[in-house]
Amino acid sequence: MYRFSKILLLICLLTVIGTTVPSVYAAPKSLPVAGSNTKPSANKPQDQTQAKPQDQDSEQEEKKDVSTTELESLQQQLSDIKQQVSAVTKDKKFSLLNTQALEVSHKADEYIGILTPVLTQIQAQLDVIGPAPAPGALDETPEVTKQRTALNTNKAATEKKLEHSQTLKTNASNLSKQIIELRRNALKTQLALNSGSILGPRFWAPVFSPQVDDRTKIVGFSQMLSDNITQAWQPDRLFGSIILMALAIGVWLYARKYLEKALVWLSIWGFPDGRLRRTFLAFATVIVTVITIYGGANLFYLVFARNNTLPPLVDNFANGILGLTIFSGLIAGLGRALLSIQRPSWRLIPMPDLIAIALKPYPTGIAIVLMLFGTLEQFNNVIGSSVSAAIFSNGIAALLIALLVWRATRRTNRIRREMVALGEPLEPRTSLGSLIHLVVSAVSVVIVLALLIGYIPLARFLTYELVWVCIVFSCLYLTTKLMGDLCESLFSVNHASGKWIKQALSLDNRYLEQATILFSAIGNTILVMLAAIALFNGTYGATTPMTIVDKAIDILGSDSFGKINIVPANVMSALISAVIGLYILRTARRWLATKFLPKTAMDTGMRMSLVTLFSNIGYVLLILITLSLLGIEWNKLAWIVSALSVGIGFGLQEIVKNFISGLILLTERPVKVGDLVSISGVEGDIRRINVRATEIQLSDKSTVIVPNSQLISQNVRNVTMGNAQGVATIPLIFPLDIDPEQVRGILLEAYVAHEAIQDTPAPSVSFSQLTPDGITLSVTGYVSSPRVVSRTKSDLLFDILKRLRAANVKLSSPQSLVVQNLPPEIAAAYTDNSKKEDE
DSSP: OHHHHHHHHHHHHHHHHHHHHHHHHOOTTTSOOTTOSOOOOSSSOHHHHHHOHHHHHHHHHHOOOOOHHHHHHHHHHHHHHHHHHTTOOSHHHHHHHHHHHHHHHHHHHHHHHHHHHHHHHHHHHHHHHOSOOOTTSOOOOHHHHHHHHHHHHHHHHHHHHHHHHHHHHHHHHHHHHHHHHHHHHHHHHOTTOOOOOTTSHHHHHHHHSOOHHHHHHHHHHHHHHHHHHHHHTSTTTHHHHHHHHHHHHHIIIIIHHHHHHHHHHHHHHSSOSSTHHHHHHHHHHHHHHHHHHHHHHHHHHHHHHGGGOSOHHHHHHHHHHHHHHHHHHHHHHHHHHHHOSSOGGGOSSOOOHHHHHHHTHHHHHHHHHHHHHHHHHHHHHHHTOOHHHHHHHHHHHHHHHHHHHHHHHHHHHHHHHHHHHTTOOOOOOOHHHHHHHHHHHHHHHHHHHHHHHTOHHHHHHHHHHHHHHHHHHHHHHHHHHHHHHHHHHHSOTTSHHHHHHHHHHTOOHHHHHHHHHHHHHHHHHHHHHHHHHHHHHOOTTTOOHHHHHHHHHHHHTOOTTBOOOOOHHHHHHHHHHHHHHHHHHHHHHHHIIIIIGGGSSOOHHHHHHHHHHHHHHHHHHHHHHHHHHHTOBGGGGHHHHHHHHHHHHHHTHHHHHHHHHHHHHHHHOSSOTTOEEEETTEEEEEEEEOSSEEEEEOTTSOEEEEEHHHHHHSOOEETTTTSOOEEEEEEEEEOTTSOHHHHHHHHHHHHHHSTTSOSSSOOEEEEEEEETTEEEEEEEEEESOGGGHHHHHHHHHHHHHHHHHHTTOOOOOOOOOOOOSOOHHHHHHHHHHHHHHHO
């Protein structure tokens, strides 16, 4: 860590030198005043432009006029440059077009230098000749009149050329500024732009050989800052500046510490026992850190900006820095809240103290680095510095952030290995924690490699995205924890709020548990939605909470469902949205099936139906959202639907019929999950009602898939519908010589003694049939469910047979007559009669 600190200090010193060297190099006598229109040539060194002023004067003396053809040619060059700029994607081409635009500007400036003396000379000649004689005065000679007319004509033409030259100069200068801005934006959007390795001299050029234009802008802006600082400490404003400065320092040094002590007292004495105390303290710590850092910076800003005394350029710079303090304070606050060094027992993340202490300096270090180089980037944007200066600041910032992140991950791994070697208790990382650790380490290595091979825009993008994603996920983790603990504490029957709600609304404890789960899920859903919007539409340093809320409102209330604009970026957004939507939908379905609905009084079938219906609606909404992100306009698809309606109607007839039947089954519920049904010779339990078919599980655990339309159109026997009772009926055949009353008593005793037979209705025995074979008696008893009939009948048969044998009562058996040793004539007659009967 000591060596890393020395490297970090060296890089910061080089950066400071880079920002101060231009002002040291600047020579007031040789540089133009900030804000003037005089600009040095972009394609010639400064010493050359100053070494040959006599040659330039001689050229201007030789050329006494500028032709219209030359101006039109220069105008055509400028138009060609404008057309090429719109299609440029490479940095080298931007640089070439910028040089050409500057050449046009300098050429137009040269024409202005030629035409201005010519116009002055013509005006002097007109002054010598004088105005035309007034009416009634002496007439002048025709030669003088002709000369005045010629001079006026030349004056008008020269003024027109001069105005054209000035317009060309202004347009060329503006075009050069636009090209520079496009190059600056390309550094943020063109990730495959190779701008040179950080080890090359081109990268360090802004420090050791800054451009003359950059030095001029820095000197001018520094002078404005110096004037405002001096003005803030004038005698008439001295007292107010001292008070505001003292308040800013006091807020930075003491306000956060005392506010956190007050928060600790409030969380202990103002909240009931439970996890809400620590989540509230962590959340409040982040808010207090942001407020104190931003509040102190705002007071410091008021030292110089009282009474609106700052110039617009300086005011924009100061407002940008104020925005950076919010994000820097948020990073530092999240680090302090999640690590919780001073109160380890209140730490939200399960983390050993040694690792938390080791990670303590890194969030603050990252916040400081982002603040410093964010300020430098804001400075470059305000003064419109060269692209090389922007590349330098972006590269150094990405390098420092990557080294800090890489060092933090390495140090965490080293401490974990040391703890394992010492035999100290250490919980293994969760799968999510291991994934986060791996991704962060990999991204930091990729950033360093991108800087080494020259892809500085890619490194900057990855750096800012890494910081932004970490901020979003940290805020999401903290707020979801707070939401869950807040709902649990609010509706808990052990707390005063839960008791009051229970008494005021006369609710059962079960409903309070349901409210806890429901409101927690709603809050977490909103937070996840805002986090997703922040990830896809937010950027570090430019996105505020209100921006995210406005974007959410814009998405929910937009008319994007009626437009089509399919582009690669939209396709990527749609794919990511589909993946995230499927994950959220499955998570919500699992939450409904395992957490929320089991707390209700619904039966299993109703719960499964609701889960299925929720899934179907969720899939439909997910498809609509995905198509919306693709930019599909429904009215533009109408002709496709019309052309394919016939084919779709025939091809999807059965699917649509089964789908509608499935919706009817879920809403009307003639059969539901868990029912025992019989259809077309298939009898089993309904396990799932899907969109197209219903799964019926048989007694051997096999599954029969029945289309939903059959359950609607065919006769279905629902054995368990309406809490139907089971009937256990056993028919028995006894010999003719038994005592029916005795047997009736034995059968009733067996039924009454069985625990599954219900008392109401009471078991009964009916005399079913009297035949030569015997007496048929049927004994009937009712059980709680048809599902237990088979098992109950089996138990009853075992018991009845035992009781009948004990009473020496036998069941009737089929009798067969066997005749042996018949006389031949009788046997023949019997055989003939059998043949006749067969015929």
